[in-house]
Amino acid sequence: MTPAERAKQPPAKVPRDGPKLTGPKLEEKLAETWSNPPGFIGWLSSVDHKDIGRRYVITALIFLALAGALAIVMRLQLSKPDNDLIGAARYNEIFTMHGTTMMFLFAVPVMQGMQIYLTPLMIGTRSNAFPRLNAFSYWTYLAGGCLLWVAFVLNIAPDIGWFAYPPLSGPQFGVGKRADIWAQMVTFTEIAALAAAVSLTATILKQRAPGMSLARMPIFVWATLVTSLMVIFSMPSVALASSLLLSDRLVGTHFYNPAENGDALLWQHLFWFFGHPEVYIIFLPATGFVSEIVATFSRRTIVMYPIVVMSLVATGILAFGLWVHHMFATGLPRIGYSFYTAASMSVSIPTGLQIFCWIATLWEGRPRLQVPLLYVIGFIFTFVIGGLTGVIIAAVPLDLQLHDTYFIVAHFHYVLIGGAVFPLLGAITYWYPKATGRMMSETLGKVSFWMIFLGFQLAFFPMHIAGINGMPRRVYSYPAGMGLELPNLLSSIGSMVVAVAVLLFVINMVVSLRGGLKAAPNPWGAPSLEWATSCPPPKYNFPHIPVVDSRTPLWDAGEKMSVVHGLRVEERELLLTTVMHAKPDLREPSAEPSIWPFIATLATTVMFVSSIFSPWAVVIGAMPVIIALTAWFWPKSPAPEREPVIS
Amino acid sequence: MSLQPSFIEDVSELPTHAFSYRSLTWWGIIGFMVIEGAAFALAIAAYFFLMSQEQEWAPRPWAPPGLLAGTLFTLVMLLSEIPNTMIKKAAESYGIGMVRKLLPWMVGIGLLLFVIRGFEFNSLNVLWYDNAYGSIIWALLFLHTTHVATDWGDTVVLWRLMRTPHGEDPRRLVDTDENALYWRFVWLAWLPIYVLIYWVPRLFQ
Numbered sequence: 001m002t003p004a005e006r007a008k009q010p011p012a013k014v015p016r017d018g019p020k021l022t023g024p025k026l027e028e029k030l031a032e033t034w035s036n037p038p039g040f041i042g043w044l045s046s047v048d049h050k051d052i053g054r055r056y057v058i059t060a061l062i063f064l065a066l067a068g069a070l071a072i073v074m075r076l077q078l079s080k081p082d083n084d085l086i087g088a089a090r091y092n093e094i095f096t097m098h099g100t101t102m103m104f105l106f107a108v109p110v111m112q113g114m115q116i117y118l119t120p121l122m123i124g125t126r127s128n129a130f131p132r133l134n135a136f137s138y139w140t141y142l143a144g145g146c147l148l149w150v151a152f153v154l155n156i157a158p159d160i161g162w163f164a165y166p167p168l169s170g171p172q173f174g175v176g177k178r179a180d181i182w183a184q185m186v187t188f189t190e191i192a193a194l195a196a197a198v199s200l201t202a203t204i205l206k207q208r209a210p211g212m213s214l215a216r217m218p219i220f221v222w223a224t225l226v227t228s229l230m231v232i233f234s235m236p237s238v239a240l241a242s243s244l245l246l247s248d249r250l251v252g253t254h255f256y257n258p259a260e261n262g263d264a265l266l267w268q269h270l271f272w273f274f275g276h277p278e279v280y281i282i283f284l285p286a287t288g289f290v291s292e293i294v295a296t297f298s299r300r301t302i303v304m305y306p307i308v309v310m311s312l313v314a315t316g317i318l319a320f321g322l323w324v325h326h327m328f329a330t331g332l333p334r335i336g337y338s339f340y341t342a343a344s345m346s347v348s349i350p351t352g353l354q355i356f357c358w359i360a361t362l363w364e365g366r367p368r369l370q371v372p373l374l375y376v377i378g379f380i381f382t383f384v385i386g387g388l389t390g391v392i393i394a395a396v397p398l399d400l401q402l403h404d405t406y407f408i409v410a411h412f413h414y415v416l417i418g419g420a421v422f423p424l425l426g427a428i429t430y431w432y433p434k435a436t437g438r439m440m441s442e443t444l445g446k447v448s449f450w451m452i453f454l455g456f457q458l459a460f461f462p463m464h465i466a467g468i469n470g471m472p473r474r475v476y477s478y479p480a481g482m483g484l485e486l487p488n489l490l491s492s493i494g495s496m497v498v499a500v501a502v503l504l505f506v507i508n509m510v511v512s513l514r515g516g517l518k519a520a521p522n523p524w525g526a527p528s529l530e531w532a533t534s535c536p537p538p539k540y541n542f543p544h545i546p547v548v549d550s551r552t553p554l555w556d557a558g559e560k561m562s563v564v565h566g567l568r569v570e571e572r573e574l575l576l577t578t579v580m581h582a583k584p585d586l587r588e589p590s591a592e593p594s595i596w597p598f599i600a601t602l603a604t605t606v607m608f609v610s611s612i613f614s615p616w617a618v619v620i621g622a623m624p625v626i627i628a629l630t631a632w633f634w635p636k637s638p639a640p641e642r643e644p645v646i647s
Numbered sequence: 648m649s650l651q652p653s654f655i656e657d658v659s660e661l662p663t664h665a666f667s668y669r670s671l672t673w674w675g676i677i678g679f680m681v682i683e684g685a686a687f688a689l690a691i692a693a694y695f696f697l698m699s700q701e702q703e704w705a706p707r708p709w710a711p712p713g714l715l716a717g718t719l720f721t722l723v724m725l726l727s728e729i730p731n732t733m734i735k736k737a738a739e740s741y742g743i744g745m746v747r748k749l750l751p752w753m754v755g756i757g758l759l760l761f762v763i764r765g766f767e768f769n770s771l772n773v774l775w776y777d778n779a780y781g782s783i784i785w786a787l788l789f790l791h792t793t794h795v796a797t798d799w800g801d802t803v804v805l806w807r808l809m810r811t812p813h814g815e816d817p818r819r820l821v822d823t824d825e826n827a828l829y830w831r832f833v834w835l836a837w838l839p840i841y842v843l844i845y846w847v848p849r850l851f852q
Contacts, residue, residue, distance in 0.1 A: 004741035007817040011659045019654050129671050198678035202671055210656070232678060236686035244693070244786065253775050253782035255693070261700045262779035266693055273689070532650065544652045561650035566659030575658055576671065585669055587661045630804050640816035644663050 011566075012643045017544050018565035026543050029569045034126070034539035036593055045593040047131035048539060052138050053117025054435060057428075059138075060110035061506075063145060067101035070094045072499055075459075079492035081480040091476035092159040097152055099162030100182065104189045105145045107420060108231075108278065111285040112137075112196045114427060115224045117435065119200055121530035121537060122218050124209030124546045126574055129202035130195075131591045132632060137195035139601035144188025147609065151181045158182035161474065163271055164245070166256035166264045171249045180249060180612040183242040187608055190239040197231035200224055207574060208582040209529065210564055211548040216582075218528045218551075219302060222309050223288030226316040227281050233320065234277035241270035251615050265330060272323035279415070280319040284312055286420040287354055289427035290376050294358045296430075296526040297373040298365025301552055304357050311350035311357075318347045328396050329403040337396045344394035348387055355380060371445035372524075375426030378453040382418025386411060389464070404474075406487075407467025413460045425452070425505060432509070433523050437535045438516030444508040451501030459494025462487035527552035532561060545575050548582075571645045591646040596632035603628045664818045666739055676825045680832045683794065687836050690783075690790055694843055697779045704851040705773065706780050711848035713770035720763045721841050724834040727756045735827035738820040746823055747814065750806040753830070757799035764792055771844075784848075787840050798833050801826055 001009075017026050036042045036051070046052070074094055077085045086094065120128050128134055151157050158178045160169040169179040204225045208217065217225075244255040245267065254260035256267050295302045302308055324332065324340040332340075358380065367373060389411040393399045402408060432440050466487040471478055478484050522531040531554055533542050544563035550556045564584060567573045572590040577583055607621025636647040667673055698704050705711045730752045737745035767788060773781035805826055813819055 001815065002741065003743050003815050003817045003820055006815060007662070007664070007741060016659050018657070018659075022652060130675055133675075194682055198675060198682070201678055202674035206671055206674060232681050233685050236682055237689050240686050240689050240693070244782075247775075247782075247786070251775065253786070254779045255697070255782050255786075257779070260778040261706070262697065262782065263700055266696050269696065270689065270693065544654075545658075547655060557650055559651065560653040562655045563652040564656045564658045565652075565654050566657040566661075575661075576669070579668070584656065584658050584661060586665050587658065587663050588671055589663070626800055633804070634808065635813050635816075640813050640819075644816055644818050 006642070009642060014571075014643060015569045016566050017569055021569065022543065026569060027538065030540040030543060031538060033570055033572060036539075041595060042593065044598045045135075045595045047127075047135045047591055047593050047597075049116050049120050049128045049131065049134060050435075050537065050539075052134050053113050053115075055138055056109055056113025056116060056141070059142060059145065060106050060113055063101050063105040064110070065502075065506075066149065067098050067106060068499060068502065070098040070101075072495060074098065075492040075495040077476060078478070078488050080489070081478055081485055083477055086476065088476045089159065092474070093152070093157045095474055096158050096161055096182070097148070100148065100158065100185070101145075102416075103162055103278065104186065105141075105148070107282040107416065108189070108193055109141055110424060111227070111282055111420070112193060112200075114289075114424075114431075115200055115227075115285060116196060118431065118530060119203055119221060119224055120207070121434070121533065121541055122221050122528055123204065123207060123212060124529045124532075124542060124548065125203070125207040126541050126545075127572070127590045128199050129207060130199040132594055132597045133195050134199050135594075136597035136600055137192045137199070139598050140188050140195070140604065141192035143601055143605040144185045144192065147181060147188065147605075148185045151178075156181065163275065164242075164267075165271075166245065166248070166267050169245060170256055170264075171252075172257075174249070177612055180246060183246045183249075184608050184612055186238055186242040188605075190235045190242075191604075193231050194235050197228040197235075200228040201232070204228075205579050206576045208577055209546050209548050210575070210577055210582055210584050212577075212582045214580055215306075216548060216551045219291035219305070219308055219312070220285070220288035220528075222312055223284045223291075226312045227284045230277050230281050230284075230316050230319065234274045234281070237270050238274035241267055241274070244270075246611070250611075265327070268327050268330065269323070272326045273320070276323040276326065277319045279412075280315055282416065282420045284315060286379070286423035286427075287312065287351075289423040289430070290358060290379060291354075292526070292528065293372045293376050293423075293426055293430055294361050295552075296524050297368050297370060297376075298361050299368070299525070300361065300365040301527075302357060303360040303364060305551065308354055308357050311354045314350040315347060318343065318350070322347060325394060325399070328399045341394050341396055345391055348391055351387060355384065370524075371440070371442060371449055372426040372430040374446065374449045374453075375422045375429070378449065379418060379422040379426070382414055382422060382453075382456065386414025386418050390415065402467060404472055405467035406463040406471045406473060409473055410460050410463035410467060413463070417456060417460070422453075425449075428509070430524065431530075432512070433516075433519030433535050434530055435536055436513055436516070437519050438512050438514075439519050439523060440508050440512045440516060444504060444511075448501045448504040448508065451497055451504065455494050455497030455501055457494070459491050459498055462490040462494075466491070522554060527555040529553055532557075568643065571641075571643070589644050589646045594632060596628055600625060600628035600632055664821050666821055666824050670821050670825075672821055672825050673828075676829055680829065684832075684836065687790065687840070690787060691839065691843060694783045694787065697783050698847075698851070701780065704780065705848035706778065707852075709777065709780065710772045711852060712767075712772055712784065712845050714845055716763055716766035716770050717841060717845045720760060720767055721837065723756065723760055723763065724837055727753070727760075728831065728834065730756070731827050731830050735824055738823040738827065741817065741820060743809070743814055743820070746820065747809055750802065750809060750823075753802050754799070754806055757795065757802060760795055761799075764788075764795070780848075784844055787844055791837055791840050794833050794836065798826070798830055801829070 036046045077083050156178055158181055160179055164182050167173050247253045248255055254262040256262050256264050291302055321343045325344045393402055429440050429445055466484055469483045471484050519535045521534050544565055547562040574588050574590045576586040576588055578585050603624035610617030610621055730749050734749045771784055775782050775785035
């Protein structure tokens with residue numbers, strides 16, 4: 001049969017979901033089709049977005065704990081003047097590990113993990129667009145994280161800050177392999193983030209449930225789309241920057257070497273062209289969490305949905321126009337100062353609009369003060385303070401005074417912990433029943449919320465004062481008698497409170513896994529599709545693909561849920577819909593589990609780690625990668641089927 | 648599902664493949680094209696940033712790169728679009744015979760391009776460790792070489808795959824179509840890089 005004839009064939013007579021195949025019989029067949037192969041190899045081969053998302057989140061939380069432990073060590077060192085708990089060199093390593101881990105191994109991956117887990121459920125599809133790419137993304141992220149932390153254990157951790165400015169990180173001053181390990185860790189995590197972003201973008205644009213036009217997408221999915229596009233446009237910048245740094249260090253190029261007419265500031269431009277959008281890559285998913293939680297716990301639709309969506313898009317675009325505000329102290333033309341000050345201040349407008357929309361939703365609704373909403377209120381309070389200090393330091397004269405002081409440390413912890421971690425903890429509490437089938441303890445949740453919220457203010461508010469009093473960042477000690485003792489002691493006490501509170505949060509997660517109350521399918525009375533399936537969701541997510549005719553499908557569904565039918569049940573098949581209006585368009589097969597993404601990661605890891613030592617490793621190491629990728633894509637079944645499959 | 652289903656539409660008649668923006672593969676390819684395009688754009692920005700550090704470009708005493716190999720490479724790339732378009736059209740009209748016939752040509756053109764690229768590296772008149780100018784010229788050419796190599800590897804695998812019975816699966820023709828699209832991107836991306844490597848150092852010396 002020619003391909004042209006094959007393309008015109010009517011659908012094969014194979015089992016499909018529908019009125020004749022529904023209920024337990026259908027669920028049994030679908031469970032078999034969408035399950036992982038048995039054993040450890042099967043576990044490594046999983047391409048289920050829920051497995052990948054869960055692994056992402058748990059791994060990121062482990063990195064949070066590790067980087068948090070380092071923060072405690074730093075706070076112990078700084079709890080009194082002239083302390084000698086740790087020396088200057090070790091302190092350099094520790095703040096580098098803390099910042100690098102928090103930004104590259106915790107904040108971005110945890111958000112992507114949540115997006116990978118939730119997006120297909122929220123848009124009503126069985127899997128994501130490129131399941132094997134997704135699995136590859138997770139393994140590559142894990143390999144990058146292991147590279148950094150194994151180096152730390154072996155006492156060759158980077159000591160150049162999370163931003164790795166040359167010349168400190170260049171061949172002249174960054175002796176040994178510490179800077180190379182940092183740069184290559186960046187390569188791993190960027191590949192992971194980019195792979196996940198491409199998969200999420202295609203999933204959102206092509207796999208939404210019929211009827212879920214762009215204007216009906218949950219706001220969290222909008223936030224995911226915007227951040228995925230931001231990842232796609234910004235991460236190549238840091239990947240390029242770190243590749244040029246590696247080549248300066250390994251093969252003697254001069255990109256950042258002023259002696260040969262390179263420029264160290266080139267690094268800062270490339271790094272911050274990524275680094276500033278990265279802040280919003282972390283923050284925008286958090287605003288997505290907030291929008292979902294606010295709507296559910298206010299028991300009404302979000303006020304001015306179009307404004308919230310446009311704010312997300314506007315923030316995503318503006319985020320690419322402010323990177324130079326990280327470089328005010330390097331000296332700029334006057335017009336540069338004015339432009340980037342104005343741009344930095346302008347980004348507060350869409351964010352401010354979102355905050356007003358949330359407050360209006362709470363005002364108009366009937367709020368239930370349960371733990372997820374408490375975190376949202378804590379977020380609004382803390383983030384507004386961080387946003388205001390951001391507006392302060394957008395002004396060049398103030399920035400030049402406060403640059404590299406603890407005022408900046410206070411500002412970005414208010415923005416990142418207040419703006420991203422608080423909503424994340426709320427989101428974990430909110431979607432915990434979805435992932436586990438159990439509720440987290442409300443009492444323990446409230447205790448840990450208040451401890452985290454108050455402990456955070458105690459830990460970070462005094463840093464503003466320490467910064468104004470002139471305490472520089474990244475210095476391992478400070479002398480007595482400069483008014484720095486009290487703010488530092490308070491910060492150290494506050495950080496211990498936060499640590500205990502986070503521990504309580506984790507204990508709550510672990511204990512609730514077995515002991516929590518059993519969750520109903522929609523325990524919070526939420527409006528979005530992820531709650532239309534059981535808790536935890538089955539491997540195939542939905543027995544039938546739901547049809548959506550509003551922004552709040554579950555609130556409007558009534559007794560029955562409209563669905564489409566006719567997808568195959570003995571092979572993995574997805575329904576693709578049109579980009580704008582989500583009209584049913586195609587049935588495409590979805591990839592079966594495969595060990596090859598894992599093997600491809602192993603091959604990539606060997607190539608990247610060896611290339612720290614020799615440029616030839618790139619050429620030789622590419623061969624196993626090519627073999628693994630070819631095996632990944634090559635069809636495994638002996639002959640093509642009449643209805644296509646990806647085996 | 649917690650709610651009872653109400654069946655409103657049968658989707659079993661929908662096709663199982665489509666070309667261009669209707670397919671997932673297209674969106675994946677576009678995603679990676681944007682990533683690589685962004686990397687090229689930033690490398691070009693770095694080029695101009697480093698250029699602003701010099702009084703002349705190429706800086707004395709280095710001569711600008713020799714034109715012959717680079718121009719020949721550009722011509723072959725532009726001409727390669729003829730078989731590339733033929734493959735793309737053949738794939739879209741399910742012409743498996745034509746696809747099978749033409750794919751080895753693209754593999755051969757790729758090999759020819761690698762040979763010319765070798766001469767290009769040899770005619771840059773500067774080494775990557777001479778100065779920042781040399782570094783960025785080499786970086787652009789190296790980046791583009793990895794680009795050509797990626798698509799060439801992809802084309803080789805596709806060529807072998809299309810010779811098997813799997814080639815008769817219409818979805819493999821969608822893959823062929825997208826591979827041809829990617830090749831367009833590879834040569835389009837080359838054009839500004841060609842100007843930056845070979846002509847800008849002539850114009851600003």
